[in-house]
Every structure is written in C-alpha cells, then in structure tokens.
Amino acid sequence: MASNFKKKTLEEKLVVRGKKPKDFIGNKKIFFGISIAVILIGIVCNFIFGTTLDIQFTGGSMLKYSYSGDLNDTKLKSLVQEETPDNIVTFSDSKDLVNNKNMLTVQFSGTTTISTDLQKSITTSIQKEFPKNNFKLEQSSSVDATMGFSFLLKCIVAVAIAGLLMVLYVTLRFKKIGGLSAGVFGLVALFHDIAIIYFFYVIFRMPIDSSFMAVALMILGYSLNDTVVVYDRVREERKNLGYKADIKDVFNLAATKVMRRTIITSITTIAAVVTVYIVAIIFNLDSVKAFALPMIVGLVSGCYSSLCIAGPLWVMWKKREKKEKASEK
Amino acid sequence: MKRIPKPVFFIVAILILLFSYSAIFGVSYYVGDNKETVVKGITDIRWGTDIRGGVEATFEPDDGYNATDSQLDSAKSIIETRMVSSGITDYELYADYNTDRIIVRFPWKEDEKDFDVEAAIEEISSTAELTFRPGNSYANTKIGSDGDYVYQTPTGDTKTVLMNGSAVKKAQAGIDSSSQSSSKSNYVVSLELNDKGTKTFADITKKYVNQVVSIWMDDIMLSAPTIQEEITAGKAQISGDFTAEEATSLAEKINAGALPFKLKTASYGSVSATLGENSLVAMAYAGIIAIVLISIFMIIMYRLPGVIAVIALCGQMGITVAAISGYFPVFNSFTMTLPGIAGLILSIGMGVDANVITSERIIEEMRSGRTLDGALDRGTKSSLSAIIDGNMTIIIVAIILLLVFGPFNVLSFIFGQSTTGTIYSFGYTLLMGVISNFIMGVGLSRVMLRAVAGYKFARHKWLFGGVKDGE
Numbered sequence: 164m165a166s167n168f169k170k171k172t173l174e175e176k177l178v179v180r181g182k183k184p185k186d187f188i189g190n191k192k193i194f195f196g197i198s199i200a201v202i203l204i205g206i207v208c209n210f211i212f213g214t215t216l217d218i219q220f221t222g223g224s225m226l227k228y229s230y231s232g233d234l235n236d237t238k239l240k241s242l243v244q245e246e247t248p249d250n251i252v253t254f255s256d257s258k259d260l261v262n263n264k265n266m267l268t269v270q271f272s273g274t275t276t277i278s279t280d281l282q283k284s285i286t287t288s289i290q291k292e293f294p295k296n297n298f299k300l301e302q303s304s305s306v307d308a309t310m311g312f313s314f315l316l317k318c319i320v321a322v323a324i325a326g327l328l329m330v331l332y333v334t335l336r337f338k339k340i341g342g343l344s345a346g347v348f349g350l351v352a353l354f355h356d357i358a359i360i361y362f363f364y365v366i367f368r369m370p371i372d373s374s375f376m377a378v379a380l381m382i383l384g385y386s387l388n389d390t391v392v393v394y395d396r397v398r399e400e401r402k403n404l405g406y407k408a409d410i411k412d413v414f415n416l417a418a419t420k421v422m423r424r425t426i427i428t429s430i431t432t433i434a435a436v437v438t439v440y441i442v443a444i445i446f447n448l449d450s451v452k453a454f455a456l457p458m459i460v461g462l463v464s465g466c467y468s469s470l471c472i473a474g475p476l477w478v479m480w481k482k483r484e485k486k487e488k489a490s491e492k
Numbered sequence: 493m494k495r496i497p498k499p500v501f502f503i504v505a506i507l508i509l510l511f512s513y514s515a516i517f518g519v520s521y522y523v524g525d526n527k528e529t530v531v532k533g534i535t536d537i538r539w540g541t542d543i544r545g546g547v548e549a550t551f552e553p554d555d556g557y558n559a560t561d562s563q564l565d566s567a568k569s570i571i572e573t574r575m576v577s578s579g580i581t582d583y584e585l586y587a588d589y590n591t592d593r594i595i596v597r598f599p600w601k602e603d604e605k606d607f608d609v610e611a612a613i614e615e616i617s618s619t620a621e622l623t624f625r626p627g628n629s630y631a632n633t634k635i636g637s638d639g640d641y642v643y644q645t646p647t648g649d650t651k652t653v654l655m656n657g658s659a660v661k662k663a664q665a666g667i668d669s670s671s672q673s674s675s676k677s678n679y680v681v682s683l684e685l686n687d688k689g690t691k692t693f694a695d696i697t698k699k700y701v702n703q704v705v706s707i708w709m710d711d712i713m714l715s716a717p718t719i720q721e722e723i724t725a726g727k728a729q730i731s732g733d734f735t736a737e738e739a740t741s742l743a744e745k746i747n748a749g750a751l752p753f754k755l756k757t758a759s760y761g762s763v764s765a766t767l768g769e770n771s772l773v774a775m776a777y778a779g780i781i782a783i784v785l786i787s788i789f790m791i792i793m794y795r796l797p798g799v800i801a802v803i804a805l806c807g808q809m810g811i812t813v814a815a816i817s818g819y820f821p822v823f824n825s826f827t828m829t830l831p832g833i834a835g836l837i838l839s840i841g842m843g844v845d846a847n848v849i850t851s852e853r854i855i856e857e858m859r860s861g862r863t864l865d866g867a868l869d870r871g872t873k874s875s876l877s878a879i880i881d882g883n884m885t886i887i888i889v890a891i892i893l894l895l896v897f898g899p900f901n902v903l904s905f906i907f908g909q910s911t912t913g914t915i916y917s918f919g920y921t922l923l924m925g926v927i928s929n930f931i932m933g934v935g936l937s938r939v940m941l942r943a944v945a946g947y948k949f950a951r952h953k954w955l956f957g958g959v960k961d962g963e
Contacts, residue, residue, distance in 0.1 A: 222759075276759050283610040303609065304761040313591075318915065321896040325889045332888060336881055377831035377918055381838045384889050384922065388842060388882035392849065395878035424845075424852045431789055431848070432841040435782035439837075442781070446774040450542065450830060458834070 176404055177412055184419035187470060188411045188478050194471035198355060205362025214365055217372030218306050220315045224277040226269045226285065227302040234265070234296060242292055243269060246285050247277070257447065266301070266447070276305040318376045322357075322383065326350055329387060333394065340398050344480050349390040352473035356386045359464040360457050374454035382461035385432070389425060390469035396421045397474075410481045418470050429466045433459055496939060498946030504936055505803050512810030515819050532817040539599065540829030540917065541761075543775070545768025546599035547609055549760035551617045552592055557753040559592045566748035567755060568594050570620040573709050573745060576634070576642055584827065593758060600768065609762045617757055621710055622657030622749020624696065625650045628706040628716035643713040650706060654696050657749025659689025661726075665739035668731060679739040681715075683728045683746065690726030697723045707746065714745050775833070783809075786844060794851040796955040797941060801847035804937035808843045811928035812836065812921065832917035835890075839925020842883060846933035850875045850941075851957060858958040867956070868945055872938050879934055886926050893919030 177184060187194075218225055236254070244252050250271040257266045269285075271277055282303060290298050333346035357379050364371055396417040404413055440455035518533020529536060541548050551567070553559045559567070568587045571594060575583045583598035596616065631645035661684040668678040685693050696705060697719050706716040717730045730742070786805070791798040813819070816826045826832075854871030862870065897916040944950050 276757070279610040279613050279757060279760065299764065300609070300762075301764040302762065306759040306761070317896065321893060321915075324896070325892040328888050328892065329885050332885055373915070374830060376915060377834040380831075380889070380893065380915070380918055381834045384838050384886045385841060387885045387889070388845065391882045391885055392845075392878045395881055399874065399877075420856070424848050427793060427852070428841065428845040428848045431786050431844045432837070434785050434789065435837060435840065438782040438785060439778040442774050442778040446770050448771050448774055451771065451774065454830060454834065458837075 177416055179416065179419045184412075184415040185422070187415050187418045188475055191471075191475035191479075194467075194475065198359075198468075198472060202358055202362065205358070205365055208362070208366045212365060212368055215368060215370040216315075217370035218304060220312060220371065222276070222306050224271040224282075224305040225303065226282065226300065228267045228269070228286075228289070228298050229264045229301045230267060230293070230296040230298045231264055232296050234267075234293065239267075239289065239293065242288060243285055246288060247271065247281060250277070257449070314373070322380070325383070326353060329353075333391065337394050337398060340394065340401060341481065341484075344484075345394050345477055348473045348477040348480065349387065349394070349469075351476060352390055352468040353383055353386055355468045355472050356382050356461060356464045360461045363457050363460045369453060369457070372453070374450060375457070378454055378457045378461055381458060382465050385462060386465035386468055389466050390473050392424070393418060393421055393469045393474060410478055410485075414474050414478050418474055422470065425466045425470065429462060433462050436462065496943040496946070498943050501940050501943035501947070504940050504943070505800075508803055508807040508810070508932070508936065512806040515810040515814040515817070518817075532819050534813055534817065537813070537817045538827045539768075539772065540827045540832070541597050541599055541763060541768075542830050543768060543771050543828065543833075544599050545763040546597065547612060547760070547762045548597045549595075549613050549616070550758045551594045551596075551755040552758045553753040554756040555753070557592075559753060561589050562744075562747070563751060563753075564589060564592060564594065566744045566751055569741060569744040570709070570748040571596055571616055573620075573712055574616050576712070594755070609760075613757055613760050617755040619754055620657070620745075620748045620751070622660065622746060623653045623708045624655040625706050625708055626652055626654060626700060626703070628704045628713065630713055644711055646706075646708065646711075646713070654705065655689065655692050657746075659685055659692055660746060660750040661686045661689070662750070663743040663746035665734075665736070665743040668729065678731070679734040679736050681730045681734070681739050681743045681746070683730060685726040685728075687726075690724070693726065693728070694722065694724040697721070697728075709745055709749060715742055786840075790844070790847070794847075794957045796944065796950060797847070797851040797854065797957065800937050800940045800944070801844070801851070801933075803940065804847060804932040805840065805843050807932040807936065808840070808925065808928045811931065812839065812925045815924040815928075816921065826920060827917065828921070829917040831915055832921045835918040835921035836925060838886075839922055839929060842886060842926055843929045843933045845882070846879045846929060847937060849878055850938070855957045858953050858956065864945065864951060864953055864956065864958075867953075867958075868942065872941065876934070883926050883929060883934075887923065890919045890923035890926065894923060 240252070240254060243254075253270045255268045255270070257268070258264075282300075282305075286298070286300050330343075330346035330350055333349055334342035336342070337345045360375070360379055360382060361371075363369075364375060397414055400417040400420070401408070401410075401413050404416070436455050436458050439451065440459065443451035443455055514531050514533070516534050518529060518536055519531040520529040520533075522528070540546075551571075553567075564587050568585060571585060575585070575596075575598065583596060586595045587593070588595065625646055627649040628643075629646065629648045629650045630643040631647050632643075634642045634644060663681055663683050665679065665681050668680040700719050701722055702719065704716050704718050707714045715730060715732070717732065734742070783805075787802045790801045790805075794801065816828055816832075818826070850872055853875040854867050857867035857870045858864070893915055897919065
C-alpha cells in the first residue's frame with residue numbers, strides 16, 4: 164500500500180495536521196522548573212507543618228458524633244476532657260448538608276487505643292448532658308500503633324515490587340528504543356506523581372491514611388499507562404522516521420500526535436472523579452472527599468509527567484549516550 | 493480488510509446491553525413478599541464496613557501472652573460461634589499467627605439503627621464459657637452461615653451445669669484406630685481432663701451412663717454425646733458421624749473454653765448505619781452522573797465510534813460488577829470497599845482510553861487521506877500495541893497487590909497475615925476491570941466497529957469523526 168505514496172522526506176514527515184509538532188524538548192526547562200518548584204514548595208511545607216499520619220498508621224483514637232442544633236462548646240469539651248484526664252482531647256466541627264446535621268470529631272492524643280468502656284462512658288455522658296442535641300455516635304476508630312506501621316511498610320514494599328516489575332516489562336517490550344532507560348525514566352515519572360500527591364497531602368495538611376495508599380496506587384497505574392502509550396508512539400514514529408532522525412524530533416512528533424488522546428482521556432477520567440468529589444461534598448462524606456480531591460491532582464500530574472518529564476529526560480539520556488559513543492570513536 | 497458480517501454489530505450490541513442490564517440490576521422475582529434472586533445485581537454487592545457501615549475489631553491475647561497457633565484457632569472459633577449466635581452471617585474473620593491477632597469485620601444488619609457497638613465488641617471477645625450439661629433440650633434452632641442447624645438456649649434439665657471448661661486439659665481431633673468398622677467415618681475428638689476434672693467427670697459419667705450429656709459454649713450446643721460407660725481415667729472420646737473438619741472444629745471450640753488467656757481489644761472502629769447509607773446513595777448518584785457525562789462526551793467527540801465505546805463501557809462495567817456481586821456462581825461475591833471504587837474508576841479510565849486511542853487513530857488515518865476502510869484497518873491495527881502494553885502493565889500492578897494483600901499473602905513471612913484487606917479490594921476490582929476491558933474495549937468494540945462499517949448508512953467519514961465527505 165505504501166508504495167502508492169511518494170516517498171516523503173524527513174522534513175515532510177515531521178508534520179502534524181499541517182503544522183510543525185510542538186516543541187516538548189525545547190521547553191523542557193520550563194517543565195522541569197514547574198515540577199521542581201512544586202516539589203520544593205512541598206518540601207518546605209513538609210518542614211514547617213510536618214507530615215500528619217492518620218491514626219490508621221500512627222495508632223490512636225477518634226470518635227465522631229452527629230448532633231442537631233446549637234452547642235455549648237466549652238462545656239462539652241471540659242466534659243469529655245474530664246472523662247479522660249490522661250489524654251489531651253481535640254475537637255473539630257463540620258456540617259452535613261443533606262441531613263442538615265452537625266458533625267463533631269473528637270480526637271485523642273497518644274498512640275494507643277482507648278478502651279471500649281471509655282468510649283461508652285463518653286458517649287453516655289454527652290448524651291445525658293446535652294439531651295436536646297440528639298448526639299449519636301456515627302464513627303469511631305481506634306488503632307494500635309504497631310499494627311498501623313506494618314501496614315504502611317507493606318504498602319511501600321508492594322509498590323516497590325510493582326515498580327521493579329514494571330521497569331522489567333518496559334525494558335523487554337521497548338527494546339527498540341533502549342528499554343532499560345525508558346523503564347527507568349518511566350519510574351522517575353511515577354515517583355514524580357506520587358511525590359506530587361504526597362506534597363498535596365502535606366500542603367493541605369491532610370493526614371496520610373489508607374485512602375492515600377489507594378490514590379497513590381491508582382495514580383501509579385494511570386501514569387504508567389500514560390507513559391507506556393507515549394513510549395509506544397515513540398517506538399512507532401522512530402520506525403517511520405528511520406533511525407537516522409534526531410531523537411528530539413522523533414519525540415516531539417510522537418508526543419504531539421499522542422497529546423489529543425492524552426487530553427481527551429484525562430478530561431473524561433477527571434470529569435468522573437470531579438463528579439464523585441462534588442457528590443461527596445454535598446453528602447459530607449469525609450472519607451470520599453479525602454480521596455477524590457488528591458485523585459484529581461494525581462490525574463493531572465499523571466498525564467503531565469509522561470509527556471513533560473519522562474519523555475524529555477529520556478531524550479536527554481539518549482543524546483548523552485550518542486555523544487559518548489561518538490567521542491569514543 | 494477482513495469483513496465482519498454487518499448484523500454482527502446489532503447482535504453483539506444487544507447481547508452486551510442485555511448482559512450488562514442483568515449484571516447491574518440483577519434478575520429477581522417476588523413470591524409473595526419474598527424476593528427470589530435469580531441473578532445477583534449491584535444491590536446484592538456486599539459493601540465493606542467503610543462504605544455501608546459496620547464494625548471492625550482486632551483482638552490479641554492480654555498481657556502479651558504468646559499464644560500458639562492452635563490456641564489462636566480456638567480463640568477464633570469462639571468468635572465464630574458468637575457471630576453465628578448473634579445472627580451475623582456475613583462477617584470476615586482472620587487469624588494472624590505471626591502477631592497473634594484476630595481480626596473481625598462485620599456490617600450492620602439491615603434495618604439496624606441503634607446498635608451498641610461497645611457491648612458487641614466486649615461480647616465477642618469475652619472469655620468463652622464451656623459447660624457440660626445433662627440432656628440436650630434447647631429452646632431455639634437457627635441456621636448458621638454454613639447451612640447447618642445451630643441449637644440455642646438450654647431448657648429444662650439441661651439448664652443445670654455439671655462441669656465447666658476449666659476441667660478440660662485439652663481436646664484433640666483424631667482418627668479412631670481401635671474402631672473395627674471400616675465404614676465411612678471414624679473421626680473422633682479425644683478429650684483429656686485435668687486432675688480435678690477427672691474426678692468430676694468420673695462422677696458425671698457414673699450418674700449419667702447411657703444418657704446424653706451435652707457440651708455447650710455460651711448459649712450454643714456444640715455436641716450431645718451419650719455416655720457409654722463410667723470414665724475414671726480422665727480421658728474420653730467423642731465419636732459420631734464427624735467429618736475431619738467437624739472433628740477439628742469441635743476440638744477447637746472445646747479448647748477455647750480452656751484458653752489460658754483473655755482476649756484484649758487491640759483496635760476497633762465503627763461506621764454508623766446512617767452514615768453508611770448516605771455513602772451508598774452518594775455513590776449511586778456519583779456513578780450515574782459520571783457515566784452519563786462520559787457517554788455524552790464520547791458520543792460528541794467520536795460520533796459512531798463514541799456510541800460503540802459507550803456500549804463497550806457498559807459491557808465492561810457489567811463484567812466488573814458481575815465479578816464483584818457473585819453473578820457467576822464460580823466466583824464468590826466480593827466485599828467492595830472505598831479502595832475498590834478507586835480500582836473501578838481506574839479500570840473505567842483504562843476502558844475509555846482504549847476507545848479514545850483507537851478512535852483518534854482512525855481519525856488520524858482518515859486525515860492522512862485514507863479511505864474509510866483503510867483508516868479503520870490501519871487505525872485499529874496500529875493502536876493495538878499501545879492498548880495492550882498499557883493494560884499489561886496495569887495487570888502486573890494488580891496481580892502484585894492481590895498476591896501481597898490477598899489470601900496468598902506472599903509477604904506474610906515479613907508482615908504476618910492479612911494486615912488489612914482494603915487494598916486487596918483495589919487489586920481485585922482493577923484486575924477484573926482490566927480483564928473486562930480486554931474483552932470489551934479491545935475485543936468486542938473492534939468487532940462492532942468493523943461490522944457497523946458494512947452498513948450503507950454508516951459509510952460516511954463524518955460518522956467516524958472525520959470531516960464531511962466532499963469537504
């Protein structure tokens with residue numbers, strides 16, 4: 164079939180929809196700059212705020228009540244504090260729009276669990292002291308420190324194994340474009356995305372909990388797929404343009420051609436997650452909110468990192484490799 | 493290109509839609525007020541305690557007692573018996589032998605509004621009371637989660653306690669070697685008593701010889717053997733039509749009454765039923781709105797391939813839901829948690845992506861001047877490798893998560909068993925989602941695409957996202 168076409172020159176092939184491909188490599192300094200800036204801000208915030216681990220990981224206890232009407236805050240606080248003199252108790256309020264209820268979260272200091280007796284006596288004394296407010300225990304969580312930590316470790320080990328296997332897969336499947344380096348820079352993009360999500364948690368002072376793990380794993384998968392799709396196109400365009408073509412042009416062409424797909428897929432997925440987020444706000448579901456918002460950030464980062472981080476890094480590496488080979492001769 | 497007969501399009505599309513409809517909504521009919529479920533749908537999915545509400549608790553031996561594996565199994569069997577006696581059938585229960593922990597999760601019963609969480613946790617973990625009682629009269633029978641009868645609440649003579657668990661040294665399941673009969677079952681439970689127990693037991697067996705003395709845990713009758721003779725040596729054997737499992741389970745339960753440690757609550761959590769109900773309604777809204785948005789967007793962007801993509805996505809959702817709800821009898825139903833929903837979102841994203849990649853490729857080929865057939869042919873072929881490589885890497889991630897956090901638990905030598913099950917749920921929905929994406933997004937949507945191109949009405953480049961003919 165191809166013989167029917169006139170053989171195109173390299174110049175003629177480097178065209179997408181009648182235009183020159185976008186210059187991803189030329190703008191790499193801007194891309195790297197943006198990412199480094201965000202990560203730096205994250206690191207600074209991390210130093211100032213520190214990382215808050217959820218009681219799922221650190222151990223500790225939390226009770227959450229719903230109530231109606233207005234409340235005498237100070238009286239309630241001293242009441243709860245009296246029940247448990249050993250722990251320092253902190254309170255936070257939120258509102259449930261759908262059921263028009265107020266929510267009160269009581270957090271206990273320390274990394275041990277509170278006894279079921281204590282939980283019960285706090286609940287009964289609040290209900291007794293504030294009968295008009297219809298206090299009801301909605302959620303309770305009490306975790307022992309050692310258990311949480313081993314879960315965190317297990318997650319990290321699982322992610323590390325998955326990352327290694329993925330590099331192995333990319334190395335084998337993308338031999339034509341220097342598999343190992345492609346795999347390694349794909350992994351860099353993954354770290355980039357997980358770092359962005361992590362710093363998002365830090366900057367907005369959200370505690371790291373098991374939903375962070377779920378989001379991190381989801382973004383890992385999403386970003387991985389994105390990077391693989393970009394590499395696939397690079398592999399194909401490299402074959403089309405011939406092996407003499409500048410690797411920079413090959414990448415720019417491949418990235419420009421794949422960009423529409425990346426944007427459309429991302430818009431669709433992000434729209435779905437935004438829907439989940441908005442519904443969670445309306446229903447005041449903290450657990451879902453805490454999981455949809457970082458997911459949106461991760462999705463943006465995921466499609467950005469494969470085009471603007473993994474790709475340019477890989478091109479830089481290839482150019483250096485070529486130069487070294489040339490100087491050896 | 494290889495032609496696919498055009499009616500295939502409608503056949504495949506209708507089959508997919510029918511299947512998805514039955515998988516999502518389920519098939520059931522009413523006999524009077526009883527709902528008979530023929531095929532399980534989305535409402536039959538077992539939702540995790542983090543969504544639907546429920547209790548999760550972890551117990552460990554008090555005072556750092558180092559329990560043996562069999563002691564832990566006994567403690568676990570206590571909890572199991574208690575769950576059954578309080579009518580909770582869909583609980584999850586694990587024992588972690590490395591860290592000596594027992595983890596239990598159970599959702600609220602339907603229409604449960606005021607449930608005393610603290611009391612329930614206390615009750616589940618309280619020390620088991622094993623008793624030996626005369627006769628075997630009981631007040632109620634129930635059907636346990638395994639379908640066997642459970643006899644509850646002693647009445648009449650049986651209310652008297654002859655001996656309790658502290659008399660038991662140990663119980664062990666075994667095979668009766670002395671038995672002459674070569675008939676089907678000769679599994680037995682041998683019972684060994686301590687010094688004090690030996691004497692009491694001798695008195696009991698003397699008094700009740702040829703009568704039934706039943707063994708109870710709390711409120712539930714475990715076994716009702718007939719005393720054959722007076723036993724003075726402190727060793728007895730309970731025989732009956734036991735299977736190996738039944739004998740082991742009985743021995744475990746008897747041992748539980750003689751455990752040298754108490755269970756302490758290491759951690760617990762609960763989500764109220766009202767909060768849980770809210771989440772389910774919210775999920776339903778979010779799901780429907782998101783699917784409608786995706787469908788509109790895909791159809792506007794890609795026209796005919798967009799319609800096909802929406803059908804394929806419905807099919808993908810259908811298979812994934814079916815794999816979770818227990819639609820296929822070979823797969824057990826699966827507990828769906830929040831991370832499970834993250835897995836579902838990712839797999840739908842992958843499904844959208846497969847269709848977007850293909851449709852974009854077809855448009856690209858049409859722009860470079862190919863005919864509709866040529867563009868379809870080249871577009872579907874050249875987009876295949878990207879989709880397969882992308883999905884394969886995700887499958888690798890999903891399988892690792894299943895191995896690490898699931899029943900295989902490949903890292904158990906470092907971390908102990910089932911530290912948490914929620915990530916497993918992510919891996920499972922993701923794997924099922926990606927596999928169904930292979931069937932739908934990669935396989936059937938291409939079949940439909942080629943088949944529909946055979947119809948005359950469909951032979952316009954515009955319908956496939958290209959510019960109008962003649963422009």
